[in-house]
Amino acid sequence: MNCELAQEDIVLAVYGELPDDRTHRLEQHLAHCEACRQEMDAISALHKAMSAAPPLEPSPSLVARARVHLDEA
Numbered sequence: 001m002n003c004e005l006a007q008e009d010i011v012l013a014v015y016g017e018l019p020d021d022r023t024h025r026l027e028q029h030l031a032h033c034e035a036c037r038q039e040m041d042a043i044s045a046l047h048k049a050m051s052a053a054p055p056l057e058p059s060p061s062l063v064a065r066a067r068v069h070l071d072e073a
Contacts, residue, residue, distance in 0.1 A: 001029040006036045014040070014047045 001009075009026045012018040018026065030037050059065075 001025050003029075003033060003036055006030070006033065007039060010036065010040045010043055014043050 006026060006029045009018055009022055013023065013026055030040060
């Protein structure tokens with residue numbers, strides 16, 4: 001596995017969506033590639049921080065305001 005493929009798999013792994021057959025390949029790559037391990041750590045930390053924040057709900061008038069802006073444009 002090269003680093004480009006690993007980068008794609010890292011994101012899927014962090015979100016728990018990487019298929020089992022690719023998980024083993026990614027683990028092997030991470031065992032030998034410091035740069036990708038650091039990337040995995042950074043993305044994992046970002047995901048954890050984002051998961052801790054409560055989701056924001058859009059205002060009820062968002063669609064109406066967007067339509068007004070589009071009509072004006």
